[in-house]
Amino acid sequence: MSAVDYIRPQDGYQMKALSSFADIVVGGGAAGVGKTFSLLLEPIRHIHVKGFGAVCFRRTTPMIRTEGGLWDASGKLYRKISGAKPRENTLEWKFEKGPKIKFSHMEHESNKYDWQGSEIPLIMFDELTHFTKSMFLYMLSRNRSTCGVKPYIRATCNPDPDSWVADLVEWYIEQDPNSPNYGFPILERQGVVRYFASENDKFVWGSTPDEVYQKCKAFIDLQVEASGGLVQPNDFIKSFTFIGGSIYDNKELLKINPGYLGNLNLLSEDEKVRLLGGNWKISSKGNDIYDFKKFNDIFTNSYVPEGQKFITTDIALKGSDKFIIFVWSGKRLVDFHVMGKSNGKQVIDKIKEYAFAYSVPFSNILFDNDGVGQFVDGFIEGAQEFRNGGTVLPNNESGEKENYNHLKSQCFYHSGDAVSRGEYFVTEFAANKKYDATMTLRERLLWERKAVKRGNIDKDGKLCVIPKVEMKNFLDGQSPDVMDAFMMREWFDFDENDTSGSNVAISQSYDSDDEERLNDLLDFLN
Template sequence: MFNDTKIEIIKPQAGYQTTALSSPADIVIGGGAAGAGKTFSLLLEPLRHIHIANFGAVCFRRTTKQIRNEGGLWDASKKIYQKIQNSRSKETTLEWKFESGAKVNFSHLEYEDNIYDWQGAEIALIMFDELTHFTKKMFLYMLSRNRSTCGVDPYIRATCNPDPDSWVADFIEWWVDQDPNSPTYGLPIPERQGVLRYVCVENNNFIWGATREEVYERCKGFIDQEIEKSKGIVDKKHFIKSVTFIGGSVYENAELLRTNPSYLGSLNMQSTEEKDRLLGGNWKQSQKGNDIYDFRKFLDIFTNSYVPEGEKYITTDIALKGSDVFTIYVWSGKRLIDFYSMEKSKGNQVIDLIKQVAYTWNISFSNILFDNDGVGQFIDGFIEGAREFNNGSSPLPNNMTKEKENYNHLKSQCYFNSGNAVNNGEYYIPPEVASKPFDRKMTLRERLIWERKAIKRNKPDSDGKLSVIKKEEMKNYLGGKSPDALDGFMMREWWEFNVNQIAKIYSWSNRRNSLLDDFE
C-alpha cells in the first residue's frame, strides 16, 4: 500500500479525533477549540473508502485561496495522501485519485450561486472545513447533493471554530451549555459530546428530536406526503438525519504540542474574548470586535441590583399585526420595572395598552417615547404629548457642548450610548421582569441575550460618522428577525439628553416643515 518498504502508520489521536472518526452519525460537526486536530481528522475520513472504485468525496472551503494557502488544506492533504501507494494529485483541479479510482476533491463555495455548480452531483462524503464560513443555504443545498450509488451510505463531516454569530451556533445548541448563569456557559456539555440527535428539514427549518420516531411525529404530514408522491419507494428514515457535535481541545493534540509548542503560547497571548473562544472553545464569546454590547457586561444588567430608581419613563417600539413584536418598557431611572409585549397587535390594542401601562405606573404622557418610524406614526394623534423617536433623524446635541455628536443618525447615537452605559454597569433588569415572556419561545432575558450579537458597529462613513450596521444585516444574525427587544431597550438613552433642547429641535423642525409646506 505504501511507496517504500518503510511502514508509516497514520492514525487519529485519542480524544476528539478518535471520537469524531468513530461516530456513526450522518452528520458530525467538530466544533472545538483551535488546535484540536479537526482538519487532520477530516482528511483521514475518506481514507476508509479509497478501495471503492466509484467512491467520491468533496472537501469544501469558502474560497480557493483558503484551500491553497501556505500550510492550508491542500498542503495538509499532501502530508497524508502522498504517503499512500499509487495516489496521484492534480494541482490544477485540487484532486486526489487513488489506485481503485476513488477520488477526493477540494473545492470552494465562495458565493451562494456557486451551489448550482453542483446540480446533478452525487457525492457520497461531503466535508466542510470551517462550516461557520458557509451560509445555511449552502449547507442545506449541498445536503441534497449528498447521495451515493457506490455502496457507501452518504454522510457529512464538518469542522469549525466557535462562532456565536453563525447559524451553526443555533444548529448545535443542544450540545452546548445555554444557561447564562452557569460557570460553563457557552462550553460543550461533556456528557453530550458524541450523543446522537435527529433532525428533519421542513420549509427551511430544523425539526429536532431525541429519536427518529419523535422527529417523524413532528413532521408526519410533510414526510407522509413525500412518501406518497414517491409511491412508497422512499422511507421516512430518508428524511431524518442523525447528527452529533463533538468539541475538542488543543490539549488533546499531543502531536501538535510536541512539534509546535509555541502554538499554545500564541493562543494564550490573545485577548480574553479570543482565548475563551479559540483556547476554551466557548460558543458564546463573539469573535468580532465590533459588538456594541460587551458580552460579559451585558449579562451584568440582570445582576446590577445597586442601580437606583429615578424618574419614570416608557419606551415603546410599535408593531402591528403582520409586522414585528410590539414592546413596552417601563423605567424607573435605568431600572426596568415592567415589560409588556404583544404579537399581531391591532392599532386600538396598541393605544389602549400604552395608556393602561401609563395609568398603572403613574407616568405622564410627556414621559412616553414611541418609535415614530413606519407603523408607529399614528400614535401621535392618540396619545397627546408623547415624544417621538425617529431612527433616521439627526443625532442630538451633547448636553455639555451643545453640539451634535458624531453619528450618522439618532438610532446609532442611542445604540452607541446604550452600549457604553451597559458596559459601565448603569442598567438593571430584575428577575421578575427578565423572566416575563417576550414571545411564545423566549423570555425577555433570553431574547435580549440572543439579540445582542446582532448589534454591531459599522465602518465609519466618509465623514467619519459612526453608525450601527443596517437592520437587514442585523436580521442576518437573527434568522431574519428584527432586534425588537433591543430597539425598545436602546431608546431609553434618548431621555439622557437635555429634553428641553430636544423639544426646541423638534419644534423648529416642525415649524420648518410647516413653512416649506406653505411655500410649496
C-alpha cells in the same frame, strides 16, 4: 524494505470524530484540536471503493490555496498513499481505484447551484460557520451515493455564537448562564447521536427517528404519499452529533509546535476562552453595531407598518463606491437602486424617477452631502443634507445633544438599537434585487453588517464608529455603501428633522440649462 508510515487518529477528539456513524458530524472544538486533519483523514477509508468521491469545501479558494492551508495539508497526508496523484489546477486528488477527493469554494450564495445535479457520497465543510445555512441545506440535497458508501457529511468549526451553527449544536452546549460551564460543551453529550428533519427551513429534533417523525408526521406523510411510496419516513430524518475537543488532545501538535499554545494564551481573555477553551457563548463580534441575529430578522419582520415615504441616497460618481438609492415606507425598505460609475445628470434623474414613482416629496429625500453629493441640493429643491461628520442631533425627550463624536456615529448607533427592537423590515422584492453580479441586496446587507463596529471612545468620552477606512478592511477594500444608506433612515426619526409638514412638489423636468449648470459645478468639485 522501506519503513511503513502509519496514519492514525490520536485518542480524544480525532478518534471520536472518525468513529461516529452519524449521518452528520460537526467537530466544534477549540483551536488546535486537529479538526482539519481528521477531516482530511475521513475519505481515505473509501479510496478503494469504485465510484466513490468526496468534496471538501472552504468558503473561498484563497483559503484552500494559502500557504499552510487546506491544499498544503492534504499534500502532507495524501502523498503518503501509494498511487495518489494531485491535480493542483483543479484542486483534486485521484487514487488508483478511481475515487477522487476534490477541494472547492462556495464564495457566493449562488455558487451552491454549481453543484446542481451532483451526486456526492461524502461532503465536508472546513469552518462550517463561514457558510450560510441555505448553502448547507442545499448541499445536503446533493449528498447522494450509488457506490455502496452511505452518503454522509463531516464538518469542522471554531465556536461562533453569532452563527446559525450555534443553534444547530445548542443541545450539546451548556445554556444555563448561572452555570460555571456556561457556553462550554457538555462532556456527557459529546458524540451522543440525535435525529432531525428539516421542515420549512427549521430543524425539528428528537432523541429517536420516531420522535422526529411524530413531530413532523403531516409534512413527512405528504412527501411519502407524493412519491408513491418510493421513499419512506426515515429518508427524511438524519442522524447528527457534535464533538468538542481541546488542544491538549493533540499531542502531536504540542510536540511539533509547542509555541502554538503560547500564542493562544496571548489572546484577550474573551478570545482565549472562545478559541482555547472552546466556549460557544463568547462572541468575537462584541463591538458590532448590529446584532447578528436581530439583523437577520429585518428580512422577516413583515409586521413593520407602512408609513411616510422617504428616500435615502449615498452618492458616488467616481471610483469603486456605488450610487445607492433606498426607498422607504415608514421603516419598510420597499425598493432600491444601485449604479456603478455615473454622471451627475444620471444621479439627479434617477433620484427624481424614484421619487415620482413612489410619491416621495423632495423634502423627504436625504442625500449624503460629503464630497460630490453636495451638488444635489441645487437640483432637487428641498432635499435634505446628511453630513457624516456633522453636529449630533438633540435627543427627542431631553432636548440635549447626545454623546457621539458626529452625526454618522449617532445614526449608526440609533439604527443598531432600532434593528434590535425589530423596527425594520426589508421587503422580499427589495431583498432579492441584485446588488451586483454576485450578490442580492439581502446578501450585501448581511455582508456589510460585520464592518460596522464601535470605535474606541475618544478623549472627550464620546461614542463613535470605526472610520470608513477600517470598515473597508472587513470588506476586501470596498465601501459599506448599502449600510450607509440604511443608517441614514434614522435621521428622519429625530424630532428636529420632522418633515411631515413639508410638501415640496415633485418634478421630473430637467432642462439643458440644468445640465450645463450641473456640469460646471462638477468640474469645480473635481
